[in-house]
Amino acid sequence: MSQNAELFERACRSIPGGVNSPVRAFRSVGGTPRFIKRALGPHIWDAEGKQYIDYIGSWGPAILGHAHPEVVRAVQEAATGGLSFGAPTEAEIELAELLIQRLPSMEQVRLVSSGTEATMTAIRLARGATGRNKIIKFEGCYHGHSDSLLVKAGSGLLTLGNPSSAGVPPEFVSHTITLDYNNLPAVQTAFAEHGADIACIIVEPVAGNMNLIKPAAGFLQGLRDLCTQHGSVLIFDEVMTGFRVGPQGVQGLTGIKPDLTTLAKVIGGGMPVGAFGGSAELMRHIAPLGGVYQAGTLSGNPVAVAAGLATLRLIAQPGFYEDLSARTQRLAQGLAERARAAGVPFSADAIGGMFGLYFMPSVPATFAEVSTADTQAFKRFFHAMLDRGVHFAPSAFEAGFVSAAHDDAVLQTTLDHAEAVFKAIKQPA
Ligand SMILES: Cc1ncc(COP(=O)(O)O)c(C=O)c1O
Numbered sequence: 488m489s490q491n492a493e494l495f496e497r498a499c500r501s502i503p504g505g506v507n508s509p510v511r512a513f514r515s516v517g518g519t520p521r522f523i524k525r526a527l528g529p530h531i532w533d534a535e536g537k538q539y540i541d542y543i544g545s546w547g548p549a550i551l552g553h554a555h556p557e558v559v560r561a562v563q564e565a566a567t568g569g570l571s572f573g574a575p576t577e578a579e580i581e582l583a584e585l586l587i588q589r590l591p592s593m594e595q596v597r598l599v600s601s602g603t604e605a606t607m608t609a610i611r612l613a614r615g616a617t618g619r620n621k622i623i624k625f626e627g628c629y630h631g632h633s634d635s636l637l638v639k640a641g642s643g644l645l646t647l648g649n650p651s652s653a654g655v656p657p658e659f660v661s662h663t664i665t666l667d668y669n670n671l672p673a674v675q676t677a678f679a680e681h682g683a684d685i686a687c688i689i690v691e692p693v694a695g696n697m698n699l700i701k702p703a704a705g706f707l708q709g710l711r712d713l714c715t716q717h718g719s720v721l722i723f724d725e726v727m728t729g730f731r732v733g734p735q736g737v738q739g740l741t742g743i744k745p746d747l748t749t750l751a752k753v754i755g756g757g758m759p760v761g762a763f764g765g766s767a768e769l770m771r772h773i774a775p776l777g778g779v780y781q782a783g784t785l786s787g788n789p790v791a792v793a794a795g796l797a798t799l800r801l802i803a804q805p806g807f808y809e810d811l812s813a814r815t816q817r818l819a820q821g822l823a824e825r826a827r828a829a830g831v832p833f834s835a836d837a838i839g840g841m842f843g844l845y846f847m848p849s850v851p852a853t854f855a856e857v858s859t860a861d862t863q864a865f866k867r868f869f870h871a872m873l874d875r876g877v878h879f880a881p882s883a884f885e886a887g888f889v890s891a892a893h894d895d896a897v898l899q900t901t902l903d904h905a906e907a908v909f910k911a912i913k914q915p916a
Pocket of ligand 1: 546601602603604606629630631632691695696724725726727751752761
């Protein structure tokens with residue numbers, strides 16, 4: 488038995504499913520998850536010492552590549568000064584100031600430890616500030632695992648509250664309206680029916696949890712207008728897109744200003760940091776100023792904040808995003824060209840340092856469209872690339888991530904392997 492398989496078997500005895508977050512378990516692609524021992528730049532190494540080019544990047548945070556020396560140094564220095572104080576630090580102010588300076592929609596920001604905490608609290612804040620109950624989310628958008636956000640939409644325009652996880656009482660999600668991403672008329676209908684009780688819309692302004700789906704022209708502006716018209720709070724969940732698609736997230740690319748923004752991943756540089764922020768007017772509802780409660784033993788943790796600050800300073804270099812986008816485009820286009828040459832129905836898309844791979848002829852625009860992807864072809868592609876030392880996300884419905892450390896040689900190696908793999912996929916199994 489391979490060492491990865493041995494570790495997986497052992498893990499399954501003490502950890503449910505052998506993993507601490509479900510997608511890591513390879514359930515949708517089958518096979519054995521690789522147990523990672525170390526990582527550097529664009530590479531990860533598993534328990535057997537096998538090297539992989541990594542396109543997961545810790546699901547987004549590793550924008551500089553793994554273990555960037557300056558980030559590691561900042562973490563080491565912070566750790567030497569103490570791991571956690573449960574009292575305020577100057578570094579937290581620096582991180583808050585930096586976030587506010589980079590994202591002009593935020594006048595104040597509260598640091599937390601994960602994206603889940605950020606979105607959960609942003610929703611509570613929207614409800615507390617408006618005195619309303621209902622929230623709108625979109626099918627295929629993931630906002631962490633808090634109760635009111637774990638809702639699967641059924642078909643139809645307005646699906647009111649179906650929990651998609653056991654353990655979530657239907658009453659908890661009865662105020663969650665789930666609509667189709669990129670379907671503005673459905674949102675207009677929801678506001679026409681429930682406008683006076685809609686506290687907020689929460690949206691991934693570029694969706695990265697149903698593969699990569701970009702907003703259709705006018706969709707985000709339509710959400711902005713409806714929220715303004717009805718006094719609802721527009722929440723951009725930029726946990727994935729923040730500092731990933733560009734220096735000011737999707738709000739910088741589109742010029743559309745949300746009322747609240749949630750962040751995590753890149754802002755922690757690989758350590759647990761999340762954040763939510765907006766106007767001072769809205770943020771004054773948060774305790775200790777207002778009645779919306781939120782707290783955290785490790786919020787603003789000094790070691791995590793040091794990693795985030797070092798990362799955000801490094802990615803502020805001029806030309807960083809132009810270079811990152813060019814690398815990501817080269818990968819996406821290169822894969823699409825090689826698939827086309829091999830005759831495999833495939834398309835790819837990219838924005839900033841994020842990309843989507845679709846085993847279907849054209850880039851999808853909705854959850855329903857992306858759901859028709861050929862998952863069997865994806866599985867064959869995934870495992871063949873893994874065998875060759877290229878680690879994509881183990882699901883046909885996750886976005887991929889390129890870092891600044893994915894240099895030309897690494898991209899070329901990936902494309903060379905993909906060329907052979909696409910040809911093999913075309914052969915009968
Ligand atoms: C858009 C978005 N929001 C929220 C979350 C939850 O973040 P976390 O896993 O840090 O709790 C994620 C995680 O992938 C995400 O992609």
